[in-house]
Amino acid sequence: MAAPIIEVFSTEEEVSQKLCQLVVTRANAAIESKGLFTVGFSGGSAAKFLCSGLPKCNTDWSKWRVFFCDERHVPFDDPECTFTIYKENLLSKVPLPEVNVFPLNPDISVEEAAEDYVRKLYSVFTTDPVPRFDVLVLGMGPDGHTCSLFPGHPLLKETNQIAAAISDSPKPPPKRVTLTFPTINNAKCAVFASCGSAKADIVQKVLEDTSGELLPAARVRPVKGEVIWFLDKGAASKLKKV
Numbered sequence: 261m262a263a264p265i266i267e268v269f270s271t272e273e274e275v276s277q278k279l280c281q282l283v284v285t286r287a288n289a290a291i292e293s294k295g296l297f298t299v300g301f302s303g304g305s306a307a308k309f310l311c312s313g314l315p316k317c318n319t320d321w322s323k324w325r326v327f328f329c330d331e332r333h334v335p336f337d338d339p340e341c342t343f344t345i346y347k348e349n350l351l352s353k354v355p356l357p358e359v360n361v362f363p364l365n366p367d368i369s370v371e372e373a374a375e376d377y378v379r380k381l382y383s384v385f386t387t388d389p390v391p392r393f394d395v396l397v398l399g400m401g402p403d404g405h406t407c408s409l410f411p412g413h414p415l416l417k418e419t420n421q422i423a424a425a426i427s428d429s430p431k432p433p434p435k436r437v438t439l440t441f442p443t444i445n446n447a448k449c450a451v452f453a454s455c456g457s458a459k460a461d462i463v464q465k466v467l468e469d470t471s472g473e474l475l476p477a478a479r480v481r482p483v484k485g486e487v488i489w490f491l492d493k494g495a496a497s498k499l500k501k502v
């Protein structure tokens with residue numbers, strides 16, 4: 261596993277631009293080579309960055325297949341619904357057929373929604389025993405969580421399921437479906453975007469502290485892929501090696 265690639269920028273706007281540039285560059289390369297681009301989007305600030313920058317980008321949206329690295333198990337009209345945030349702020353602005361975007365089914369139990377999500381993943385990754393995403397766009401919470409994989413949670417040890425339900429998320433809402441590390445670490449590229457000095461301590465811990473139990477974001481180490489961190493100066497301000 262290669263070491264994380266860390267790039268620091270002066271402003272959040274630059275992080276956002278660089279993130280969108282990377283996603284579209286990888287998309288166009290994947291479309292060129294295999295006629296398809298598979299990507300996982302996260303919620304939170306990643307959604308803000310992608311929704312602001314991607315509509316301006318030049319790509320064949322019809323070849324994109326969009327999943328969610330994690331999603332809250334809430335109705336589509338709930339403001340916490342990540343799919344709806346993307347639908348209103350990105351998908352409504354680009355010619356990406358909604359049939360190629362894969363939200364959760366909120367009308368079944370979270371356990372059933374996880375099983376349904378696995379089926380949706382395999383409807384696109386038809387030959388992969390474990391989905392191999394071209395890009396996963398990740399965020400990291402102040403506790404070092406990523407997706408809906410939280411410190412100390414049993415899901416960190418999941419080795420079989422490619423996506424799983426969680427009903428006790430410490431970050432509300434409690435019920436979610438998340439990709440698991442088998443899928444995350446099978447990606448070709450996992451890219452984090454973290455901004456703000458409030459993240460400086462956790463960024464330093466995740467990227468430089470190898471003493472303790474690895475936090476979820478530190479466990480993102482694609483076996484045959486790369487992990488990239490786009491940081492602004494505030495989030496990178498406590499790093500010693502950058």
Ligand SMILES: O=C(O)[C@H](O)[C@@H](O)[C@H](O)[C@H](O)COP(=O)(O)O
Nearest residue numbers: 302303304305399400401406407
């Ligand atoms: O839907 C979610 O809750 C996200 O997927 C979550 O994992 C997010 O990426 C982190 O909480 C970081 O969020 P921020 O970047 O907004 O701090």
